Amino acid sequence: MEKTFNPFRDVMLFGAKFRLPVAIVVLCFSVFAFFGLDQLQIDTSLDSLIQNDDPQARIYEQVVKEFGSDDTTLVYVRDENLWSTEKLKALEELHYSFADLDYIRRVESLFTVSSVRASDDYVEAGPLLPYVPESAEELAWVRESALYSPLIRGNFISADGHSTVISVTLDKNPDDPKFDYRVYKDFERILAEQGGAFQQVFQIGSPRVRTELQESLFRDLGLIGPISAGVLIACIVVFLRNGFAALLPLFTSGLSILWCFGLMGWLGVPLNILSAMLPSLIIVMGSTEDTHILSSYLQGLEQEGRVSEAERARVRFKLTLSTMKHLGAPLVLTTLTTVIGLGTNMISDVGLIRDFGIAATLGMALNGLITLLCVPMILATIGPARFSESRRPIFSGVARVVLNFFNYLRESYGTLVLLVTLLFGIALAYAASQMHVSNDPLAYFKPQHALIQDAETVHEELSGMQVFYIHVEAPDDDAFRKPKHLRKLLEIENLMLRRGAFDRFISIADFVALVNQEWSQSERKQYRIPDDEGLIAQYLLFFHQNDISRYLSHDGRRANIVVRHNIRSSHRLNEELRELRREVQRILGDSAKFEFVGKNLMVNATAERLMSAQLQSLVLLLAVIFVMMSLLFTSWRGGVIAMIPNLLPIIFTFGLMALFGVPLNPGTATVAVIAIGVAIDDTIHLLTRYNEEVRKTRQPDHAIRTTLEAEAVPVISTSVSLFLGFSCLLASEFSIIAQFGALSAASMFFALVADLLITPILMSRIRLVSLWDILALRLDPAVIRNSELFTGMSAYQVRKAILLSEVRNFEPGQVIIRQGAIESEMFMLLEGTVEIFLRKKDRDIHLADVAPGAILGEVGFVKPIQRTAEVRAKTRVQMLVFEANRVRVGMRFYPRIAAKLNLNISAVLGSRLAENIQRVREYSDDRRRSPRFSLSRPVTATLADGRKVMGSVRNLSVDGGSLFLTGETRLEPGALLEFELGDLGALGARVIRHDNSEVVVRFTADDERKKDLLTWIRAIASEDLS
Amino acid sequence: MQNLGFVPRRVLWLLLVLSAPSVLAAEEPDGAAILKEFSTRHQVPYEFETVTLKMTDAQGNETTRVMRRYARKWDEGKYRHLVVFDEPSTVHGTALLAWQNASGPDHQWTYLPAQNRVRKQSATRGNLRQYFMGTDLTYEDISAEDVEKYAYERQPDQQLDGVDVFVVRARPSDPDLQKETGYQHRDLFLRKDNFVLVRVDFYDMRGKFVKRLLAKSEPVSIGETAWRVDHVLIDNEREQHKTELIVNARQTDEDAVPKNMFSSQYIAAKRHFK
Secondary structure, three states: OOOOOOOOHHHHOHHHHOHHHHHHHHHHHHHHHHHHHHHOOEOOOHHHHOEOOOHHHHHHHHHHHHHOOOOEEEEEEEOOOOOOHHHHHHHHHHHHHHHOOOOEEEEEOOOOOEEEEEEOOEEEEEEOOOOOOOOHHHHHHHHHHHHHOOOOEOOOEOOOOOEEEEEEEEOOOOOOOOHHHHHHHHHHHHHHHHHHHOOEEEEEOHHHHHHHHHHHHHHHHHHHHHHHHHHHHHHHHHHHOOHHHHHHHHHHHHHHHHHHHHHHHHHOOOEOHHHHHHHHHHHHHHHHHHHHHHHHHHHHHHHHOOOOHHHHHHHHHHHHHHHHHHHHHHHHHHHHHHHHHHHHHHHOOEHHHHHHHHHHHHHHHHHHHHHHHHHHHHHHHHOOOOOOHHHOOOOOHHHHHHHHHHHHHHHHHHHHHHHHHHHHHHHHHHHHHOOOEOOOHHHHEOOOOHHHHHHHHHHHHOOOOEEEEEEEEOOOOOHHHOHHHHHHHHHHHHHHHHHOOOOEEEOHHHHHHHHHHHOOOOOHHHOOOOOOHHHHHHHHOOOOHHHHOOOEOOOOOEEEEEEEEOOOOHHHHHHHHHHHHHHHHHHHOOOOEEEEEOHHHHHHHHHHHHHHHHHHHHHHHHHHHHHHHHHHOOOHHHHHHHHHHHHHHHHHHHHHHHHOOOOEOOOHHHHHHHHHHHHHHHHHHHHHHHHHHHHHOOOHHHHHHHHHHHHHHHHHHHHHHHHHHHHHHHHOOEHHHHHHHHHHHHHHHHHHHHHHHHHHHHHOOOOOOOHHHHHHOOOOHHHHHHOHHHOOOOHHHHHHHHHHOEEEEEOOOOEEEOOOOEEOEEEEEEEOOEEEEEEOOOOEEEEEEEOOOOEEOHHHHHOOEEOOOEEEEOOOEEEEEEEHHHHHHHOOOOHHHHHHHHHHHHHHHHHHHHHHHHHHHHHHHHHHHOOOEOOOOOEEEEEOOOOEEEEEEEOEOOOEEEEEEOOOOOOOOOOEEEEEEHHHEEEEEEEEEEEOOEEEEEEOOOHHHHHHHHHHHHHHHHHHHO | OOOOOOOOHHHHHHHOOOOOOOHHHHOOOOHHHHHHHHHHHHOOOEEEEEEEEEEEOOOOOEEEEEEEEEEEEOHHHOEEEEEEEEEOHHHOOOEEEEEOOOOOOOEEEEEEOOOOEEEEEOOOOOHHHOEOOOOOOEHHHHOOOOHHHEEEEEEEEEEEOOEEEEEEEEEEOOHHHHHHOOOOEEEEEEEOOOOOEEEEEEEOOOOOEEEEEEEOOOEEEOOOOOEEEOEEEEEEOOOOEEEEEEEEEEEOOHHHOOHHHOOHHHHHOOOOOO
16 A cells, blocks of 8 residues: 555645745745835724724714814823922923924813812802912912812822823824824923923823834834744754754744735734734744654654765655655644634734734744745755764653653543543633633733833822713703703712722713802802703803813713723723613613713723634634544544544633633633644644554554654644743733733643643544545555445545554565464455465465455454464555454444445355355255265275275265375375275275375266265265264 | 903904004004004993804804993993893803903902802903803903003014004013913004904914904994994814804993993892893
């Protein structure tokens, strides 16, 4: 059986066979990609975190258009002596410096914010700080007024009066991709020039968030990639002990990154914060196949032994070909699964994940292509050609210990391991179902990041930087200039105050209530909505339309409660909003409808979709991989079994995430698909190798051991590389990437355990046939045509049945079936010729030669039976061996094949039975006509020369029989002799041949005499039978 | 110190048109002389107007109010003003009473009919910068301007719509005013032929442009030397908001502005209601 047809092989060997053209193409494309780098864009916008079809987006646009943006940048200022003339003047300078910038829409600070306050006979209404007071009394009064006003306290001044913010609304230029960066830098410049007057100043807002994201992204790209590369080199050197082997993956990874980023540039796919892990992913994940190839190559080199200088080129080429023949198909398949795993992210509603999905898919696909083209090219050209004992690819140390441990567990506690795994799986699956989601951009940063620290400061001293609107719409014009609706707004605010989840909330009701209070001698209890609609309208005269435009629509039908908060957990925020929604609905009833509006909310709402989207991606991926595995192993049950080791890491990882409170976010959401994409690689390698091994040996356990020993180095080394590579992501400045790294590392560990422990346990219980084995199997068509065993089976089914069976090779003369042995196997001759002998004490009687397609020993398949003849290989022979129990186990997942095979075996057995019955019948008839008997009594015969010989007669018929002599007399063919047959008297006979002790004779009597003989024989037979 | 009338002093200037002074014909006047001539031409002792205020926000939404404005020359040449809102009905009767004060900040009272109370309102400490009743005019704009507290610098003459104008830059010179004003300076554009103020550009304390006031109609004569513009637009670029003042009717006889109406008691007694 020779594998000569392989649809992948030509592609696999392309790089090795056409080295120069491949090198030129690779070089050209690299140059093309290099120029694409210049086109590469960076996207750190919040929009990429919002799902495309979010219905809230339209509402948001409308609300923002009418009420102004919720996106403001805060400049935080803190100074113990803030309320001094000097500091306030510096603050005023700062205010105007920002106002002077050409893209500023509005600047609000203590110098512009409206203050309404009664004092003595006056009601003061106007900006809190129209100018910087000089006198201590005035400064104290202004400070007190700031802390007094609910519109100012917490919004513009901290409770201790030492901290304030300047709130800046920008006229964003959507066409300027660097707008936020420019804003951030301008603000930083101003703060650097003027901020020295204060003890603490910083800006916080979307320009800073985006810029910090971008800068962190670049730092990550510059830091994590090299660390991953270092880890990769270390792992490969440790496991493969070959420097060349360490450099090759670096080359392919580096080239893949160049191609990937270059193509992204040309295709307009932007880099985003998730892309920061891309180089690391490509280096770590992309190198796994390189490691498998190199490991196989080096094993082949080890088997080559010493190679002379002249032979090196040939050896390189030969090893490259054999390696690629062996690993090419798994390489394509594993690349495909990884690409599919990452590619499922491309269907995400969230731009961030979608762009990352495109980039990562592109990267891994290109890496697969580069590996296919460049690795054979490089190995065949400059690959290692000398094996050094000192650099033997290790299967010792850690790998040996790990494998021994797993072997011990598998062999001693296989079932228990499965049971415990199942229980853990169920428990962690339940835990995973409780997992939280988060999509807040601030949560992308680590808690110790300066941005987060600053956000915390603003939150603690004033109120959170996150803003959303409770947008309420009533059916009637001027509804929110009437007491009824304004009171509902205040009720909602009071509700939020009681709940305490949000920092600060202001609505038009606060303006009205404050003026009412101040017009009522500053009585706190008068902080309420008056009953008179006219009074409300008159109060509102105190404000310019723009002062209240953020809170009340022109027609008075719509109102906003502006809410500030610092909740960075999407889960908590969404929970709070759900509760708040219920309460607001209760308060408003049917009088008005409402929406929670804000970009921040849309981003966080995406988190909810993230979970379902992730589930969709996962289900899609699992479905695709299941279909692939089912096709690959030509059995849907096999597909299920192959999935188990790959599902376990996901369940375990998600379970741990839930237990440790790590939320599902855009980073961690991709762990599952990446983990399964990676884990399936090793599963495919293991199952493929196992199938090869189990066909060579009768013992599944042995096949498993052999498989594990062969695959342990690449599997463990790739897993450890991946584990450490992903761990490098912990160095990321982004918490979501660090979390992704930690979880991916954990999932790699689980995948390793699953592949080296769970997969072998499952493997020992199944037999799977891979599609490419079926395609690659070359059979003599005559075998299929002639063999009764395959009657009614398609060529595909025949191939599968053959691959599910044990194949044994025999050398000429080797005994295949030993006469007299009690065995339970059935054989089918695939190639070569066998001879069948009847073994005698002193000689073997050649019975027949058998051609391919013949079935031998079929009775043994049904029931162990003593073999009645011996079968030997006449030429080099390949036999299919069917043993009832092994066939039952091996074909467990292929019931159709098993059914047909069993049917055919039954048919063969039935046919044999029918033949035997026919023989018996013919024999009986013959016996009736001319019975043959062996006489138990001695017979004497007289030779022509008078000598007498003694013996017994067998197969006695009217024509002749066999005389088994007891003496040493040699009778030549043609010699005449005369038998004395009891009362029949003498009977003449001629010797036909004399072999050993058997003398075959033919009677020479005439027909009349033969009739007497027949009568005599029947009489003797009756006597013997009785 | 000159009283240029009620509200919007700068608006008033627009509403005032003085006949061309002969004293200026002989030589090129400086900024102060232009303003002095301007102010003396357009004074009337009694004035009553009904004015429609039309405010337009950035989205084009319009809000309309109708008010009455009373102005009467008082002792020492100071003026007293009363503004009463008539429409919409929810603000009907809301009143602002202002007394120009020779020795300090103006006195202001606000009356809210729904409260039926008069509260004195501070005319200092930033109230000058506060927008008046939701319009684009600040209290500073509507307060009487004491020309002695300003330095008027003549700028190069210009042409506006083919008409020669003086350009005078007004800067607060009084230290107290400098502290409270919302403007670093204003550029006043006065027609050379009749001293009609056709445009005012307002600049904030940093010298940044804030808003522009423009005459939108031809001046009408209201007396021997006094002229008024009946349609004025304030285009507030900073706030993306506009206010138009359209004078619907005007009287300049004493009976139209009785002396007793300029007191808080008069308002509290609701006598200002129509």
